[in-house]
Amino acid sequence: MSAVLLELRGLAVSLPLGRRLVRALRGLDLELSAGERLALVGESGSGKSTALLAIAGLLPEEARVEGSRRFPLLGREVVPGRDFGLVLQDPFASLNPVLSVGEQIGEVLVAHRGARWSEARRASAVLLERVGIGDPERRLGDPPHRFSGGQRQRIAIAMAIAAGPRLLLADEPTSSLDTVVQSQILALLDGLVREQGMALLLVTHDLAVASRIADRIAVLYAGRLVESGPAHRLLRAPRHPYTRALLAVARDLERAGAGPLAEIAGPTLDPTDRMQGCAFAPRCPFAVARCTDERPAWRGHPRDGVACHRVEP
Amino acid sequence: MSEASLLLEVEGLAKRWPGAAAAAVSDVSFALAEGERVALVGASGSGKTTLARLIVRLIEPDRGAIRFAGRDLLALSGERLRRLRAGLQLVFQDPLAALDPRRRVGRQVADPLRVHGLVPRADRPAAVAALFDRVGLDPALAERFPHELSGGQRQRVAIARALACRPLLLLLDEPVAQLDVSVKVQILNLLDRLRREEGLAWLLITHDLGAARAASDRILVMAEGRIVEEGPTAAVLAAPRAAATRALVAAEPRLPPPEPDPGPQPFTAPSVSPRTM
Numbered sequence: 182m183s184a185v186l187l188e189l190r191g192l193a194v195s196l197p198l199g200r201r202l203v204r205a206l207r208g209l210d211l212e213l214s215a216g217e218r219l220a221l222v223g224e225s226g227s228g229k230s231t232a233l234l235a236i237a238g239l240l241p242e243e244a245r246v247e248g249s250r251r252f253p254l255l256g257r258e259v260v261p262g263r264d265f266g267l268v269l270q271d272p273f274a275s276l277n278p279v280l281s282v283g284e285q286i287g288e289v290l291v292a293h294r295g296a297r298w299s300e301a302r303r304a305s306a307v308l309l310e311r312v313g314i315g316d317p318e319r320r321l322g323d324p325p326h327r328f329s330g331g332q333r334q335r336i337a338i339a340m341a342i343a344a345g346p347r348l349l350l351a352d353e354p355t356s357s358l359d360t361v362v363q364s365q366i367l368a369l370l371d372g373l374v375r376e377q378g379m380a381l382l383l384v385t386h387d388l389a390v391a392s393r394i395a396d397r398i399a400v401l402y403a404g405r406l407v408e409s410g411p412a413h414r415l416l417r418a419p420r421h422p423y424t425r426a427l428l429a430v431a432r433d434l435e436r437a438g439a440g441p442l443a444e445i446a447g448p449t450l451d452p453t454d455r456m457q458g459c460a461f462a463p464r465c466p467f468a469v470a471r472c473t474d475e476r477p478a479w480r481g482h483p484r485d486g487v488a489c490h491r492v493e494p
Numbered sequence: 495m496s497e498a499s500l501l502l503e504v505e506g507l508a509k510r511w512p513g514a515a516a517a518a519v520s521d522v523s524f525a526l527a528e529g530e531r532v533a534l535v536g537a538s539g540s541g542k543t544t545l546a547r548l549i550v551r552l553i554e555p556d557r558g559a560i561r562f563a564g565r566d567l568l569a570l571s572g573e574r575l576r577r578l579r580a581g582l583q584l585v586f587q588d589p590l591a592a593l594d595p596r597r598r599v600g601r602q603v604a605d606p607l608r609v610h611g612l613v614p615r616a617d618r619p620a621a622v623a624a625l626f627d628r629v630g631l632d633p634a635l636a637e638r639f640p641h642e643l644s645g646g647q648r649q650r651v652a653i654a655r656a657l658a659c660r661p662l663l664l665l666l667d668e669p670v671a672q673l674d675v676s677v678k679v680q681i682l683n684l685l686d687r688l689r690r691e692e693g694l695a696w697l698l699i700t701h702d703l704g705a706a707r708a709a710s711d712r713i714l715v716m717a718e719g720r721i722v723e724e725g726p727t728a729a730v731l732a733a734p735r736a737a738a739t740r741a742l743v744a745a746e747p748r749l750p751p752p753e754p755d756p757g758p759q760p761f762t763a764p765s766v767s768p769r770t771m
Contacts (some may be wrong), residue, residue, distance in 0.1 A: 226676075386675065
């Protein structure tokens, strides 16, 4: 197994909301190896985007953070852009609307690779071509709004990989794109990550997207990991009741015919609630009294295990 | 399908934006019957959104005809158009953009009741509560502002507001595209229940074949401003013929099949009977 590139231990993040505290993450343990492709899967409110912001060091100032984040293979100071690239759902959020795309990619190369501007221009054109932008020399001078949504995401990816980071963080990079473009962008990310030997942490709510690109899938529910495992195992033989329910719903939607679709019944956890037991217990068909009283410990390997009282050890 | 049952008829509709090289919508014709669920699918730029905007007359076509409930929609204006339009309601992808952030959602659901004079003022709170109930929302949520609701709850509010007009046809523009899968199926099930209970028809505009499969009986596939394929949803998606349909089907993110033999169940025998998942 490759060396550990990123390690989270007991990461808890709370954000003040009025007089209350939103518990976005409630203690996340996670490891990512060099070159590994991990999908962090969860629905709205699961804490997946908070986890990504915490890893990137981009949490808002008022956030209360406990636990640790380490990058054992990187230097003491971890610099965004140089050590990790970041791709967000909305490429406009990562692009400056008034600068040409060539200037923006060039800036990364000048800042983090010590390139001169003359070299940066050539290298930017190579990067644009690599992410599939046709006629790159000419397009360097265009501002972001001259490109389609899919092209803008390609440009954001070019910027994220420009400095050759060891880690690429991607938050729902294809969610605002149509399925045809989504499929192209996933193929592009897959190819780049493999070629450059980068590690990828992909945050998504879509298990099918995760299945296209991830070696391993980690499932978050209400701020905690409920299951993690190799993608093929987790998708074919999920163990946690939430993973099973989520997959059942997604598969039912894929083959939908007559009659109502399968749903996950029951209430979601109030994010301000100080939960004692398993957050999924109120919706879980297998829950027993212990599930609401006692937090399930992690069972199995850190990279292939589950947090559930009802799963056989 | 008899002529009398046709709810929406679109004939030879065309729209070219000034200066554009190609038409956004080019000679599109189709019909939709009462109570029918039709999906309009296509990639970005295929013209499906322009077609939807033409149907609700947010923009004017260069050519073509649109009949709704037997009336020529393009010939109407003013009060008569407004009255006919009440029967044709839009639900957008992003309810946060469609709802006024500064007003309580209950009042926004009451707006059409007031504007169209459907319910006297004294009865409006009860009518709003009934609408909330119909879309599976706690009527107490009527006092909330849009940002105080979840994405799924906001989409239910948008559907309740559309239902307030007692529409015959919903134009659903990517209504579940931004929702998590568990919320997505809840909204799709809600729409299906409303159709069965109220005989609603809809045109579902989407690039999501999962949503099209679940919420339509017939599918229209658009590419480059034209309808390139049309037929029963299940049959078209199982054996797509047009290149655009094949591309959509090939690009659909799908899960690998589950383990054929799951082996021993991971659970100790549950002491409670599992609910439907």
